[in-house]
Amino acid sequence: MNSAADPEGRRTAPAQPWSRFFLPVIAVLAFLLLWECYARLVNPGPTVLPPLSQVVAAGWGDRINLASSLWPTVVEVGVGFAVSVTLAFLLSLVIQLIPSVRRAVLPLLIGSQTVPLVVLAPLFVVWFGFGLLPKVLLIALVTFFPIVVALLDGYASADRESVTVLQTMGANRWQEYRLLRLPGALPALFTGIRISITYAVVAAVFAEYAGAERGLGVYLQGASKSFRTDLVLAGVLVSAVITVVLFVVVTAVERACLPWHAGVKAVTP
Amino acid sequence: MTAVEAAPNAGARGITVEHLSKTFGSLAVLDDVSLQVRRGEFVSILGPSGCGKSTLFSLLTGVHDPDSGRCFIDGEPLAPSRRPFAWMPQRDALLPWRTVSGNVALGAEVAQGMRRRHARAATAHLLQDFGISEFADSLPHEISGGMRQRVALARTIAQNRNIALLDEPFGALDALTRTDLQLWLESMWRTERWSVLLITHDVREAVLLSDRIYVLSDRPARVVGEFSVDLPRPRTIDLLAAPKVAALEVELLHALGGTRSD
Numbered sequence: 001m002n003s004a005a006d007p008e009g010r011r012t013a014p015a016q017p018w019s020r021f022f023l024p025v026i027a028v029l030a031f032l033l034l035w036e037c038y039a040r041l042v043n044p045g046p047t048v049l050p051p052l053s054q055v056v057a058a059g060w061g062d063r064i065n066l067a068s069s070l071w072p073t074v075v076e077v078g079v080g081f082a083v084s085v086t087l088a089f090l091l092s093l094v095i096q097l098i099p100s101v102r103r104a105v106l107p108l109l110i111g112s113q114t115v116p117l118v119v120l121a122p123l124f125v126v127w128f129g130f131g132l133l134p135k136v137l138l139i140a141l142v143t144f145f146p147i148v149v150a151l152l153d154g155y156a157s158a159d160r161e162s163v164t165v166l167q168t169m170g171a172n173r174w175q176e177y178r179l180l181r182l183p184g185a186l187p188a189l190f191t192g193i194r195i196s197i198t199y200a201v202v203a204a205v206f207a208e209y210a211g212a213e214r215g216l217g218v219y220l221q222g223a224s225k226s227f228r229t230d231l232v233l234a235g236v237l238v239s240a241v242i243t244v245v246l247f248v249v250v251t252a253v254e255r256a257c258l259p260w261h262a263g264v265k266a267v268t269p
Numbered sequence: 270m271t272a273v274e275a276a277p278n279a280g281a282r283g284i285t286v287e288h289l290s291k292t293f294g295s296l297a298v299l300d301d302v303s304l305q306v307r308r309g310e311f312v313s314i315l316g317p318s319g320c321g322k323s324t325l326f327s328l329l330t331g332v333h334d335p336d337s338g339r340c341f342i343d344g345e346p347l348a349p350s351r352r353p354f355a356w357m358p359q360r361d362a363l364l365p366w367r368t369v370s371g372n373v374a375l376g377a378e379v380a381q382g383m384r385r386r387h388a389r390a391a392t393a394h395l396l397q398d399f400g401i402s403e404f405a406d407s408l409p410h411e412i413s414g415g416m417r418q419r420v421a422l423a424r425t426i427a428q429n430r431n432i433a434l435l436d437e438p439f440g441a442l443d444a445l446t447r448t449d450l451q452l453w454l455e456s457m458w459r460t461e462r463w464s465v466l467l468i469t470h471d472v473r474e475a476v477l478l479s480d481r482i483y484v485l486s487d488r489p490a491r492v493v494g495e496f497s498v499d500l501p502r503p504r505t506i507d508l509l510a511a512p513k514v515a516a517l518e519v520e521l522l523h524a525l526g527g528t529r530s531d
Contacts, residue, residue, distance in 0.1 A: 161362040168330035168356040169379040169428060179379065183366050260366040260408045 050230045059234025069219035070238060076132060076204045076215070077246070080139025081197065087140060088147035088192075095148075096155050096177060113145050117203070121210035135207040135215075142203040143196035150192025154185025187261045190254040197250055201243045282343050283307035283464060284353065284432050289338030291324055297489035298324045302338070304483050304492065306432055309462040313475040315521060316485030322468040325490070326434045329354045342431060353431035355380065359440045361421035363409040369420050370396060370405040376427030392427045398457070399423045415446040422454070432464045439474070448506070451477050455504050472521050476514060477504050484524040494524040 032052055039051035046054070059066060095102045117138070124134035158181045166176050201216075208217025216239055223231035255262060284306045291299040298321040306312045316322050327333045329340070331352050340347040347353070355376070363372045373395055377388035396402040399419050404412050409420070418438055425433050438454075439447040455478055458465060469475050475482045476498060484494040498517065500508060508514060 159362060161358045161360055162364060164327075164330075164332055165356065165358060165362045165424075166379060167332060168352070168354065169376065170352065171379045175379060179375070180364065183364070186366075258366070260410065264365045264410045 047227050047229045050233065055230045055233045055237065058228070058230035059237065062231060062234070066219065066234065066238060069214060069216050069235075070242070072212075072214045073201070073204050073208065073216040073239075074242065076135040076207070077139060077200045077242075079132065080136040080204065081143060081200050083136055084140040084143045084196070084200075085147060085193065088144050088151065089189075092148050092151035092155070093177075095152060096181065097173060102152075109145060109148065112141060117142070117206055121206050124207065125211035130211050130213055134210075135204055135212070138207040139200050139203045142199045146196040146199075147189065147192040150188045150195075151185050154188030155181040157188070158184045186258055187254075190250065190258070194247060194250050194254075197246045198243055200246070201239050205239060283310065284466075285341040285344075286329070287339050287341070289325065289328060289340075290336045291321075291328055291333065292336055299328070299335075300489040300491045302485070302490060302492055304495075306464050306466050308464055311458055311465045311467070311478055311480045313467045313469055313479040313482045314485060315469060315472065315475045315482050315525065316490060317487050317525060318470050320485055320487050321490035322470075322485060323436055326354075326356060326436055326466075326468065329434060330356045354434050355425045355428040355430040355432070356434045357421055357425040357436060357438050359437040361409070361417045363417055363420060363424075365409050368406050368408055369401055369412070372409065372420055373401075373423045373427050376424040377429070380428035380430065388427075392423070395423045395427055398461075400453075413446075414442055415450055418442065418450055419453075422457075426461075426463065432466055435465060435467045437468055437470070440469075440471075447474075452504070452506070454478065455502070459502055472518050472525070473509070475521065476500075476517055477509070482521065484521060493527065496521060496524075 035049075036052040039049050050058075091105070095105060120141070121134075121138060124138055128134040128137065155177075162180055162184075163176065166180055171179065204215070205217040205220065208215035209221055210217075212218050216235055220232055220235045223229075223235060285303075286305070287303045289299055289302045290297075302325060304312070304314070314322055314325065324333070328335045328338075329352075342353050364375065367375065370389055370393070373392045374383075374385065374388040377383045377392050378385055381388070383391060396405050399422065401416060401419050401423065404416060404420075409417055412420075422433075422435075422438065425435070439450050442450065451474055458478075467475070467478060479498050482496045482498060483492050484496070485491065486493045496517065500511075500514065
């Protein structure tokens, strides 16, 4: 236990591995290169698979349309995700503090995840119209579940001895939650957020596909109907980039908010 | 030491535990355990591993309810709502997101219902006393195992309860750090005179630290012997060479050995 500590009893920080940054970049570049080479060598045709360079050029040429379509989608994702995290947190709180709610609500929660999006997205348009609301609801529905599960798992994984220490101090259920279970669940919460944020953009595009006036989904639909595969793929690239950016932002926020967690992971093998 | 039924240690200053028994299912864990810790006394409970020593603490802290038995503080029966015990587990169980000072303050925050800032101010002197003020703003993973135990002990003392229950507090440490911390704890105890009940299976630790030692049998745990440690304080390493210490250790080992069921 003492091996990583200097004589004053202070631990030394471990070095950051270089592979954290370079390996994913190399993998992405390799994939893009493979795409370019395949499309040029096999040449399946511009409506099947145009090479990456053409996709980028087409997307750049249409950048004004693309950008104006992107913005509504980003707003939907932002609002939808905020609603999702808030609802997930509140529900997890109620489930944690009132155990009978867990048994009552869990089947509903799981059931909500089995409804196919293909069916639900047009229904939401019928029920809630073409505006922001159906998109926000669809994003929340898709991203909500992993966050609730992550939070509940996080609460349950609280260190048993710490629980006992608090109980022997005379802590009540709320103190136990506030002082131990909630802060201890934050790493799990961020894991849940990172998983579900990758669904958020897809869900937004899907909701727009089903019915919207503007957005990346509308753009993709238009490009697809006019057989502009290059623009479709440009839109897909943009949504992929957005998702990666969101993922990285969440990870950065996690590091800023939970400095103790990275340290604990580094120390305990 | 044996209790008189009518007036159980009435007037005795300190904690008296009488006829505590506990069974989990068909497993008898504690059998009629009685013991006493006087004000400012350091008492150890020495017993084989897994004999039910920790169960005794869980009964005292209210994690489990005893099947029978009673508890008195200064001769008065103990109200279950007001627990006079502060528990320190073998693993420090520090909250990894709280700094050293935050972890110590937790004791005052929860056990005494203080506001966080008030609790920090009230426990600041403990950091000084325990030699951990240098690490006040460090997170637990940044300091060594020995330091963490000091923080855990400070958190225990910060609860300001009558008796500190130390459950093999140095069991997870290497031998050198353990000896250092035992001597450190002894010196801290000498100046502060807390009432301490220490669980250990380490004969030497019990001798080095205690005023009195209760020896418990293998499960179900019964008190099979009570020993006074008639050694001068401060206790030092050199003391371990004294014939008196060796004789006491042999006596304790015999008492422990006689408890083996196999």
